[in-house]
Amino acid sequence: MDGVHDLALFSLTVLVLNATPGVDLVFTLTRTLQQGVRAGVAAALGINAGCVLHALGAAFGLAALMAASATAFTAVKLAGALYLAWLAYGLLRQAWHPVAAPADPTRGAAPPANPWGLFRQGLLTNVLNPKVAIFFLALLPQFIDAGAEHKTRAFLALGAWFVVQSTAFLVLFVLLVAPLRRWRPGAAVRRALDGAGGLLFALLAARLALTRAD
Secondary structure, rough: OEEEOOOOHHHHHHHHHOOOOOOHHHHHHHHHHHHHHHHHHHHHHHHHHHHHHHHHHHHOOHHHHHHHOOOHHHHHHHHHHHHHHHHHHHHHHHHHHHOOOOOOOOOOOOOOHHHHHHHHHHHHHHHHOOOHHHHHHHHHHHEOOOOOHHHHHHHHHHHHHHHHHHHHHHHHHHHHHHHHHHHOHHHHHHHHHHHHHHHHHHHHHHHHHHHOOO
């Protein structure tokens, strides 16, 4: 790519980021285990649609505004934390008041996946995380030549690379974890899993709320 260097190192960095447990990975995992491959893929596509917006923001200066403005960073951070807290509340409520399992074990307890709704949820979990925007702004310039004639084009090229690689990783992750849905745990185990997922999202919300711009 014109104006870009060390693509192998960039790819390795993106892989490490994708494989590190965080909001995006946890969201994709929970939706896959609850509603299957279609739901997991929809969530993954929504997450990476958010990455597209972050990449555009980094390329055209929106991420720089958040990095420079404590007010803008705090506003996005708190919105993201509230959204994660809402997801946590839903899981914890389900753990406290579980839905009765169907009499026929061949029927899944989870409702049919709504791909568009899951896509929107994935998009929001990613877009409302200012750490992702700051990450794009901090990472991408390290792989752009200082003397590049079209730095914005180089930003966009690296952002596109990130999105394609991240999408491939999450889709593969969905396919790998989807077989775990065949395991049919008892009511107590389902409640424990929902509770654990809710607590994890609550912790992620708290961590995001406490994140500082610097």
